[in-house]
Amino acid sequence: MKITEGLLGEHALSYELFDQVEAATDDAASLGEVTALGRVLSRAVASHMALEHEVLFPALIERGQVNGALDVMRADHKEIELLAAAVSAATTLAEGRGVLLRLLYTLREHFEKEEQFLFPICERTLGDQKLNELGADWAKRRGLM
Secondary structure: OOHHHHHHHHHHHHHHHHHHHHHHHHHOOOHHHHHHHHHHHHHHHHHHHHHHHHHHHHHHHHOOOOOOHHHHHHHHHHHHHHHHHHHHHOOOHHHHHHHHHHHHHHHHHHHHHHHHHHHHHHHHHHHHHHHHHHHHHHHHHOOOO
């Protein structure tokens, strides 16, 4: 399996998680509930982003993709990390809710960029053989091999 296929599968699960976290955020009665939701979300996406940074991005850099799309991805990842930290640092329920909803919006927007721009660049730049090699690494890191 290509790494892009594995990452797309993670996106599908993440979208469901995003919807569930959003619904729970709307229903949350305390700041503690919101920050707990933020921690769950943050841990899930941190693993996804780490795989991109450790496996996918180095392969693209190796093939000459050193700017443009990767700069955008890295900037998005930094914003996601900052928003996740801001959820944890919130001092009121309203603030926590607002930041968590902004994080969810940013994540959905980021995943869309990956699907529409980054993954097609990967397909063109890396080719099937390299994508399958990276997919095997993805599967190993996910405990599937």
